[in-house]
Amino acid sequence: MPTKIEKDVISGRDTTGHEWDGLKELNTPLPKWWLYSLIAICIWGVGYAVVYPSVPGLFGYYRGTIGYSTRAEVDADVAAIAASRAGSMDRIKATPFAQITSDPKLMAVAMASGKITFANNCQPCHGAGGGGRPGYPTLASDSWIWGGKLDDIVTSITHGIRSDDADARASAMPRFGADGVLKPAEISAVADYVLSLRGKTGIDVSAGAKLFAENCVACHGDKGEGKREVGAPNLRSAVNLYGTSKEAIVAQISLPRQGVMPSWNARLDAATIKSVAIYVHSLGGGE
Ligand code: HEC
Ligand code: HEC
Structure with missing residues (x-):
């Protein structure tokens, strides 16, 4: 397409010579203030990149001439x-x-x-x-x-x-079940006794009470009130480590968790x- 620069009659400006289906493009240059600001910003940007940390590299980055670091x-x-x-x-x-x-x-x-x-x-x-x-x-x-x-x-x-x-602080509740010190029936009985210490009634605890006296009082105390010297918890308290269900108590007697x-x-x-x-x-x- 031939380019033909002519004057636009309405604005009085030159056209660029580009024309599409009769539409002609005016040659409107950027305002001077805009152009100079752009140039100034580019120069400032280069200066900034030189003075401050800027260009990333494979093994670090360019640190700038004044050694600025947010760290x-x-x-x-x-x-x-x-x-x-x-x-x-x-x-x-x-x-x-x-x-x-x-x-x-x-x-x-x-x-x-x-x-x-x-x-x-x-x-x-x-x-x-x-x-x-x-x-x-x-x-x-x-x-x-x-x-x-x-x-x-x-x-x-x-x-x-x-x-x-x-x-x-150290003390370990024996592994009554895992080491075969007590049989499952005995563990169940002594667990019932522990439940009775927390207030459960209506269970026969005579066997459990005897087992408790033989195996547990040394650490947990005569009445299951606990002993701090050996870090044995109070078994009468509602506050507990491992739960108050019979399963939880049986599990603890069988294989104590020995929390760390x-x-x-x-x-x-x-x-x-x-x-x-x-x-x-x-x-x-x-x-
Ligand atoms: C050598 C001391 C020792 C003996 C003996 C001992 N215990 Fe313990 N018992 C502990 C310690 C220490 C803990 C807390 C430790 C843990 O993290 O396993 C504990 C925890 C418990 C808990 C869990 C308490 C809670 O807060 O959840 C129960 C239940 C328990 N013992 C029952 C028994 C019974 C029943 C016997 C006897 C068959 C017994 N213990 C014998 C030291 C002992
Ligand atoms: C990885 C888990 C863990 C972290 C983390 C931990 N603890 Fe413990 N802490 C325990 C366990 C388990 C016990 C109970 C041990 C036992 O059976 O006697 C305990 C017991 C204690 C006790 C004794 C409680 C008592 O009744 O005598 C104190 C006090 C305590 N922790 C304070 C802290 C403080 C303070 C921190 C933080 C600096 C902390 N713990 C971080 C697991 C933790």
Whole structure:
């Protein structure tokens, strides 16, 4: 198609010479201000890409001439927060519990730190607010397996329970069924006795009571009230680890679960452990 540049009669502008079915294209140049802005932005963009981190590569990226990094900024922020907290956390570490609990400022720091530590580390097992789940004790009731004083709680957290820590709390309920110590009928009878401790009536527990006295009182106490020295739970309490149905009790007597609580001394520093102990103690059952 021949190109023919002519003047448009209405606008007075040149056409580009392109024509489609009688429609002619006007040659309307970009406004000057637009063009100069575009050029300015391009130049600024190249400059920005040189100065700041920009082009990605196979093994990293071009870091820019001024070495800017958001990670460095975050690190600096984190360090600043740690430094501002360090004073309080050092004091928590050095101060006995009795003094911390009577110092509202230290308590506020300990509770805030403990709450976060709990959510990050303990909640998956012990549930939100320490409510507990099957196999993982509630930390919000006054029914403690090992003890609910601040020092007891610190020991449980620091060394764990049946963990691989050398000073872990340890005690193992015998495997009465799995090791053939009691026959199935005896396990059933002693399980009935445990049910009677929680208030079930109308079952004959004479055989079970005898078996309990012979096999269980050493750890669970004469009346099944539990013994903290050996971490044997109170069998009369509604609060329990593994369930209160007869099947659950038979299963525990046959092959005890021997739940493991990890030790935290390698993962949390002393002040953080004290703080989370204060938080746990505050959940409702602290002694
Ligand atoms: C992997 C699961 C798990 C995690 C994570 C865990 N625990 Fe435990 N914890 C347990 C189990 C299981 C027991 C009960 C062990 C037993 O049979 O005596 C327990 C017991 C305890 C006890 C003793 C309760 C009592 O009645 O005497 C305390 C206190 C405790 N945990 C606090 C914590 C805190 C605080 C954290 C977080 C720093 C934590 N636990 C994280 C599993 C866990
Ligand atoms: C050497 C000490 C020891 C002896 C003996 C022992 N227990 Fe235990 N028992 C424990 C410990 C420790 C636990 C919690 C441990 C776990 O996680 O398995 C426990 C847990 C239980 C539970 C689960 C409690 C709950 O909260 O869910 C029942 C039920 C129970 N024992 C019944 C018995 C009966 C019945 C006998 C006797 C036939 C017995 N135990 C003998 C130490 C003992």
